[in-house]
Amino acid sequence: MIRSAINGVAVAMLLATTGTALSAANNDPDWPCIQRKVPELSFGQIWTGAELPPPAKDWSNDSRVPELVEELAARRLPIADAQRQIREFAAGLPPDQAKDRLAMLVQGLFEHMDHERSEVMSGIGRYARNQIELAARLRKESSDVDALRGKPDANISEIDARTDRLIWETRVFEERVQSLTYVCEVPTLIEQRLYALAKTVNEVMKEGE
Structure with missing residues (x-):
């Protein structure tokens, strides 16, 4: 009975892994999610505003932007509070710096959160591999215990x-x-x-034009 339960769970896991990968047209055997695997985002997926000025690439050297990026990216911060912080940041900028530093902010958010997302996806792959390996070990152990139970001189303890x-x-x-x-x-x-944070930055930039 134990082996049957373990096999049922293991098969469910393997079917979920295979079925969702096929439904998402994904060839990665380590990807167990129904969501299609997109390893990296493109900037165009989250930014609908004008092309960012060259200084945006230097966001990590800004006196405030790197810290703000960390704060806004944290999912424990409600999105409404994060959007308010963006507006407060923009309101405190000198007019001649607003465009460049808001561009730095959105570039920083993209690079930071895309990296975070990629790390999470790598973790999911490791998670799935560990589960498949564990399922195999459980099936073997179940079989071994059944075989041991069938021996006339088996050690009950x-x-x-x-x-x-x-x-x-x-x-x-x-x-x-x-x-x-x-x-x-x-x-x-x-x-x-x-996407929501980038949209707010874009709205603030347009309001300042």
């Missing part, structure tokens, strides 16, 4: 100990499968937040 460990590890496996749905949403949440 050993069987009980290995069965308890197998049940615990299967529970951990199931919990990780259940949490995968949330984990898979994180890249999309980052992308949506980046």
